[in-house]
Structures are given as structure tokens and as C-alpha cells.
Amino acid sequence: MSWFRAAPEIASPGDQDVFDEEADESLLAQREWQGHMRKRVQEGYRDGLDAGKALTLQRGFNQGYKEGADVIINYGLLRGTLSALLSWCHLHGNGSALISKISNLLDAVGQCEECVLRRLTSVTSQPRVTDLLDIIEDMDLCHVVPSDQAKGDSNAETNTDSDRSPNGMGCSHPEHCRPQEHAHLEKPSLPWILEQTSSLVQQLGVPVDILQHLRQL
Amino acid sequence: MKGMRGPGESRDTAMAVEQDIFDAVVMADERFHGEGYQEGYEEGSSLGIVEGKQYGMVHGAKIGSEIGCYRGFALAWKCLLHSGTGEKDSRKMKVVEALIALLQDFPYDDPTYEKLHEDLDRIRGKFRQVCVFSLCLWGMLEGALKARLARTLGFM
Numbered sequence: 001m002s003w004f005r006a007a008p009e010i011a012s013p014g015d016q017d018v019f020d021e022e023a024d025e026s027l028l029a030q031r032e033w034q035g036h037m038r039k040r041v042q043e044g045y046r047d048g049l050d051a052g053k054a055l056t057l058q059r060g061f062n063q064g065y066k067e068g069a070d071v072i073i074n075y076g077l078l079r080g081t082l083s084a085l086l087s088w089c090h091l092h093g094n095g096s097a098l099i100s101k102i103s104n105l106l107d108a109v110g111q112c113e114e115c116v117l118r119r120l121t122s123v124t125s126q127p128r129v130t131d132l133l134d135i136i137e138d139m140d141l142c143h144v145v146p147s148d149q150a151k152g153d154s155n156a157e158t159n160t161d162s163d164r165s166p167n168g169m170g171c172s173h174p175e176h177c178r179p180q181e182h183a184h185l186e187k188p189s190l191p192w193i194l195e196q197t198s199s200l201v202q203q204l205g206v207p208v209d210i211l212q213h214l215r216q217l
Numbered sequence: 218m219k220g221m222r223g224p225g226e227s228r229d230t231a232m233a234v235e236q237d238i239f240d241a242v243v244m245a246d247e248r249f250h251g252e253g254y255q256e257g258y259e260e261g262s263s264l265g266i267v268e269g270k271q272y273g274m275v276h277g278a279k280i281g282s283e284i285g286c287y288r289g290f291a292l293a294w295k296c297l298l299h300s301g302t303g304e305k306d307s308r309k310m311k312v313v314e315a316l317i318a319l320l321q322d323f324p325y326d327d328p329t330y331e332k333l334h335e336d337l338d339r340i341r342g343k344f345r346q347v348c349v350f351s352l353c354l355w356g357m358l359e360g361a362l363k364a365r366l367a368r369t370l371g372f373m
Contacts, residue, residue: 002370014223018269024224025301026307027234033257033348037245037246037249040246040250040251040253041249041250041252042248043250043253044249044250044251044252044253044254044255044257045253045254045256045257045260045290046257047253047254047257047258047262047317048253048255048256048258048259048260048261049257049258049260049261050256050257050261051254051257051258052259052260052261052262052264052265053261053262053265053268054264054266055262056259056261056263056264056265056266056267056269057265057266057268058269059265059266059269060265060266060267060269060270060272060273061272061276061328062267062268062269062273062328062329063266063269063270063272064269064270064271064273064275065274065276065277065280065326065327065328066273066275066277066326066328067270067273067274068273068274068275068276068278068281068326069277069278069280069281069284069326070277070280070281070324070326070331071278071281072277072278072282072285073281073282073284073285073288073326074281074285075285075323076282076283076285076286076288076289077285077286077288077289077292078285078289079282079285079286079289080285080286080287080288080290080291080292080293081287081290081292081293082289083286083291084289084290084294084297085292085293087348088297113282114294117274117275118277119273119277120274121274121275125365131324133359134267142328151226154292178343186326200254206296206297206300207296207299209296210292210293210297211288212292212296212297213288213292214289216258
């Protein structure tokens with residue numbers, strides 16, 4: 001209980017009387033006391049951290065869930081439409097060329113979807129509404145990226161600010177989608193896929209209304 | 218100032234002093250803990266939002282992807298069947314429209330929806346029905362698509 005006696009005051013080493021037999025003991029007691037209090041602060045911090053997290057984890061989850069679902073559902077719509085066209089082709093014995101074209105488009109949508117999700121979840125700070133609007137805007141405007149825009153590949157999963165190119169319309173976004181090892185391949189972009197799908201519909205001779213529900217993309 | 222204290226009084230005073238010191242120590246202990254707690258709590262609150270959002274996005278995206286796929290499929294087929302005139306087509310149309318209705322009522326972006334799993338199972342079942350029975354597709358589905366659908370529906 002020696003620290004107990006030392007509690008009310010913390011004497012500086014200079015005050016110690018060289019004849020004070022308790023000098024060493026009280027210095028030790030001070031250190032013990034300080035160490036103990038430091039530990040208490042750390043324990044308090046940990047307890048507070050857990051409590052704070054527990055409170056807001058669910059709220060964050062609900063927010064993220066809604067954002068993720070609302071953004072990705074559009075890619076699902078496109079995949080479902082292409083799947084329907086694929087099954088139509090099978091039913092009507094259409095040539096394998098069309099069938100493989102649709103399969104490729106399906107793969108392209110899958111890639112786009114993964115890319116968008118990666119980008120969404122790579123945001124480590126609280127995303128601003130403007131960031132998400134940019135993502136959606138980017139989807140509308142980006143075509144096949146010319147090679148001079150390929151510089152941003154290394155920044156693929158970091159700063160969202162890098163997506164706002166000087167002309168304000170974020171055409172730098174698609175380069176994040178490109179797997180670096182396939183830089184020579186054309187990167188699937190959403191408008192390109194929609195364009196291809198539209199021409200496919202015409203080729204198949206099915207009503208163009210079939211793409212009506214994709215107009216929101 | 219009191220006069221000379223008797224032995225009993227001395228003991229009481231000593232105990233009172235010890236009690237005061239004890240209280241001071243406990244208070245200091247709680248104070249330090251409390252200061253740490255305060256700081257940790259603020260930090261934890263913002264960390265929780267960020268972490269929760271990461272998890273939420275992944276799960277929300279999964280559901281959005283699946284539901285979107287069913288919806289796109291059903292709406293496209295509704296359009297394709299419209300151009301057909303047979304009786305079989307009208308029966309198929311009914312099933313497709315039933316799926317569309319189920320999807321319409323499903324709050325796909327609400328993770329707190331109490332009937333989430335129940336409704337999702339019903340939707341999956343209806344989709345399977347659309348594919349397998351109504352459209353007689355299953356055997357004709359291209360390998361990769363079939364595998365993908367099977368994985369999504371959790372069978373085969």
C-alpha cells in the first residue's frame with residue numbers, strides 16, 4: 001500500500017532528503033502511481049472505443065447497405081436483361097455468334113459491377129453526397145478510355161478526389177476499372193455495353209421496348 | 218480547536234483521514250479512466266460509421282445485384298412474351314407478372330426489413346418457377362449462365 005501514502009502529492013526528486021529512508025520507496029511509488037493511472041486512461045480509451053463503435057456500427061451498416069444496393073441494382077438490371085436475351089436466343093436457335101456476343105457482354109457487366117463496388121468500398125472516409133453523384137455521373141459519360149488517360153491506374157483504389165478531372169465531368173473514373181495486366185484490352189464501360197445491347201436488340205428483331213427499364217442508367 | 222483527544226478519538230480521526238485519501242484515489246482513478254473513455258468514445262463513434270458502411274455496402278450490393286437481375290430478366294421477358302400470342306404465352310405471362318409484383322413490393326435497400334429473408338426466399342422460388350417451368354429454359358441455358366444462375370439460386 002506504499003503508493004497509497006504517496007497519492008496526495010507528487011514530490012520532485014530534488015525534494016528528497018538524503019537522509020530520508022523512504023526516498024527510494026516514494027519515488028518508486030510515484031512511478032507506480034503514474035503507470036497505474038496511464039493504464040487506466042488506456043483502459044478507458046479502449047472501453048470508450050468499443051462503446052462508441054457499438055453505437056454507430058449498425059447505423060453505418062444501414063447507410064452503406066442502402067447506398068450499395070441502390071448503385072449496384074442497375075448493373076443487376078442490365079445483367080438480367082442480357083440473360084433474358086440470351087435465353088431467348090437459345091430458345092430460337094439463334095447463331096452461336098450472337099450467343100457468344102451476349103455472353104461477352106454479360107461478363108463485361110460483371111466486371112463493371114465489381115469495379116464500381118470496389119470503388120465504393122475503397123472510400124475510407126465519410127463519403128460526401130457529391131462523391132456518389134460523381135460515380136453515377138461518371139457512368140454516363142465515360143467511353144473507351146484513350147491511352148493518354150491511362151496514367152491514373154496506380155491510383156485505382158485511393159483518393160476519390162482524383163476522379164474529378166479538370167473538365168469537371170470525371171472521365172478519369174473508368175481507368176480505375178482497368179485491370180492493370182490487361183491494359184491492352186478495351187475496358188468495358190457502361191455506355192459501351194448499353195450501346196452494344198441496343199444494337200443486339202435490333203439484330204434480334206425484338207421490340208426495342210425491352211430496354212425501357214434500362215433508361216435510368 | 219479541541220482539547221486533548223482521547224485514544225478512541227485519535228483512532229477515528231486517523232480512519233477518517235484514511236477514508237478521505239482512499240476516496241481521493243478512487244476519484245482520481247475514475248477520472249483518468251473517464252478521460253480516456255471520452256476520447257475513445259468519440260473515436261469509436263466515427264470508426265463505427267465507417268466500418269459499418271463498408272460491411273453494409275458489400276451486403277447491400279449483393280442483394281441489389283440479385284434483385285436487379287431478377288427484375289431485368291422478368292421485365293425483359295414480359296416484353297418478349299407480349300409479342301407472342303399463344304395460350305401458353307399468357308400462362309407464362311402470369312408467372313412473370315407475379316414475379317414482377319413480388320419484386321415491386323420488396324424493399325431491397327432496407328436491411329432492417331423484418332421479412333427480408335422470407336420475401337427473398339419467395340422471390341427466388343418464383344424466379345426458379347419462371348425459368349424452369351414457364352419458360353422451359355433450363356435445359357437450354359448456356360453453361361456459364363446456368364452455373365451463375367444456379368449459384369445465385371443456391372441449388373445444383
